[in-house]
Amino acid sequence: MDVFLLLSRYEGLPNVLIEAQYMGVRVVTTPAGGASECLINGTTGYVLECCEQPCLDNLVMRAHELANRAGDRSLFALDGAGRRFLDENFSIPQMLKSFVSCTASTCASEADQLQSQAA
Numbered sequence: 001m002d003v004f005l006l007l008s009r010y011e012g013l014p015n016v017l018i019e020a021q022y023m024g025v026r027v028v029t030t031p032a033g034g035a036s037e038c039l040i041n042g043t044t045g046y047v048l049e050c051c052e053q054p055c056l057d058n059l060v061m062r063a064h065e066l067a068n069r070a071g072d073r074s075l076f077a078l079d080g081a082g083r084r085f086l087d088e089n090f091s092i093p094q095m096l097k098s099f100v101s102c103t104a105s106t107c108a109s110e111a112d113q114l115q116s117q118a119a
Helices: 015-022 056-068 081-090 092-118
Strands: 003-006 026-029 045-047
Touching: 003 015, 003 056, 015 026, 015 081, 026 056, 045 056, 081 092
Parallel strands: 003 026, 026 045
Antiparallel strands: none
16 A cells, blocks of 8 residues: 545544554545644645535646655655654653653642642
């Protein structure tokens, strides 16, 4: 597969975009949900302008451009910019670190509120 296309109107965080890039496949997607957070626009893929009626001419142009670069695997090599982006934002250790940090912050905030109410 040279290019992965995701033409969703509604998404959360589309793991399929992350998974495709980890497999070395560039992506084209609509801006549904968190799709634009999953790629480096113009490098590892493209985000189209609209979810409701994406411009098919633009889609074909972007997909063709990315397909022409499919043979260049250096972007997703272990030291490539695409792989670094994925590891820094979506690797399991990074997601766990973010989750723990968010949870700790929320718990600390709630503990402060409870102490304020008790005083």
